[in-house]
Amino acid sequence: MATHLKNLSEYSQINVADVSHRRFGIVVAEWNSEVTEILLKGALETLQKYGAQSENIVIKRVPGSFELPLASQKLAQIPTIDAVIAIGCLIQGETRHFNFIAQAVAEGIMQVGLKCNKPVVFGVLTTNNLEQALERAGGKYGNKGEEAAITAIKMINI
Numbered sequence: 001m002a003t004h005l006k007n008l009s010e011y012s013q014i015n016v017a018d019v020s021h022r023r024f025g026i027v028v029a030e031w032n033s034e035v036t037e038i039l040l041k042g043a044l045e046t047l048q049k050y051g052a053q054s055e056n057i058v059i060k061r062v063p064g065s066f067e068l069p070l071a072s073q074k075l076a077q078i079p080t081i082d083a084v085i086a087i088g089c090l091i092q093g094e095t096r097h098f099n100f101i102a103q104a105v106a107e108g109i110m111q112v113g114l115k116c117n118k119p120v121v122f123g124v125l126t127t128n129n130l131e132q133a134l135e136r137a138g139g140k141y142g143n144k145g146e147e148a149a150i151t152a153i154k155m156i157n158i
């Protein structure tokens, strides 16, 4: 789980093929939007790099990461959408709130993918502070949004 050993924007080319005829859903949490909007930008640029058309990318915003699973499910249930990317940024606070939400979001997103039988990607940063988040949102450890988009492309093409 150590991101400092791997740049999030570096990936192997296996199963990274053209997605010009694919449709994507992206759900973005508004909490920590200074981070999540950068993740969204990274995801969009990566999808478009591999051919995705902007009219084939549906973007929905939700209040916080806790809302990502339900919104992801609504998009994943649309038959023409091939994959969903859930984008959020959870930053550890002083209470245990972070742990409950992080656990629920990870579990929820995985369940949506299994239930809908299509890729639903966990593009959620879970960090100790804002600095760590920004390091993974276009900073020295790459962009989690790019990693999430590549994962969606690879999982569609498996």
Ligand code: DLZ
Binding pocket: 029, 031, 032, 063, 064, 065, 066, 067, 088, 089, 090, 091, 092, 093, 097, 101
């Ligand atoms: C309440 C809350 C807190 C404290 N922190 C975050 C956070 O760091 N990142 C995030 O995406 N959302 C946070 N939220 C909001 C919850 O995800 C959720 O939107 C609310 O609890 C309402 O359900």
